[in-house]
Amino acid sequence: MLISLFIYLFTLSVNKNLRNHFALLQRCLECSYS
Structure with a gap:
């Protein structure tokens, strides 16, 4: 879970497309959770 969150934050800092990040x-x- 935390690793996925860090990856998400990293990509968020690289790219600025909020819809894609959501x-x-x-x-x-x-x-x-699956």
């Missing part, structure tokens, strides 16, 4: 965060959460 989708990426949802994908990380789905992978973590």
